[in-house]
Amino acid sequence: MATLQADNHVQRIEVGKLVLARAAHTDHQNLKSKRTAFARVHEQLSRAQAKLDQAEATLSSVTEALAEADLTQDDAVEALATTLVGDGQPRANPFRGLGVGSPAEVKRAGYAEEVKIINRLSHSLGRRKLGAASKKALKEALAAARGVTAALTRAAQQQEKVDEARTARDALVLPWVRAFSAYKRAARAAEDDGATGAFKSLFGAEKKAARRAAAGDAPEH
Helix, strand or coil, X not given: CCECCCCCHHHHHHHHHHHHHHHHHHCCHHXXXXXXXXXXXXXXXXXXXXXXXXXXHHXXXXXXXXXXXXXXXXXXXXXXXXXXXXXXXXXXXXXXXCCCCCHHHHHHCCHHHHHHHHHHHHHHHCCCCCCHHHHHHHHHHHHHHHHHHHHHHHHHHHHHHHHHXXXXXXXXXXXXXXXXXXXXXXXXXXXXXXXXXXXXXXXXXXXXXXXXXXXXXXCCC
């Protein structure tokens, strides 16, 4: 007889939910302690998985916000380059002589590196006489760089939360597997003691249930 299998995190949640739903209607009295023990650890694992899912969703949003902040930073770099041409810098490379690469090279830099470059630009330009437009553009570039720095901090903090949530979830996998196995063994023992159909009613893999479990056959994360 095919039985329910739970080989990854998605399957553990789905299979556990299915078994406990079946137990509510077909469980036997001599399986009560094992069912209770399994239900407790399954609830803990479900909560931990939900917390991880939420943390990962938040990280995705924070990462998207970081990318948006970098686009703002790129726009500010381009605007600064344009105004510097008006102050006499060469059109081919408005950042020539300022200790950094061209505007295109600056924008290709990584998030944090671009922040450092903008700060170097500010230091270099601080020694020069700038027009009002360039002063304004430099101020906006520095503000954009601060926005990226703040977004980087939020992303790093959220990644830590994801890592902590994943560790907490993973710590519950072995207790879940043990409780699940103990419940299955108890169901087989109940069959031996005369509770005919106890194991199949709880752990039998019907076609519909098997397809549902297979749908969660994804790599662990």
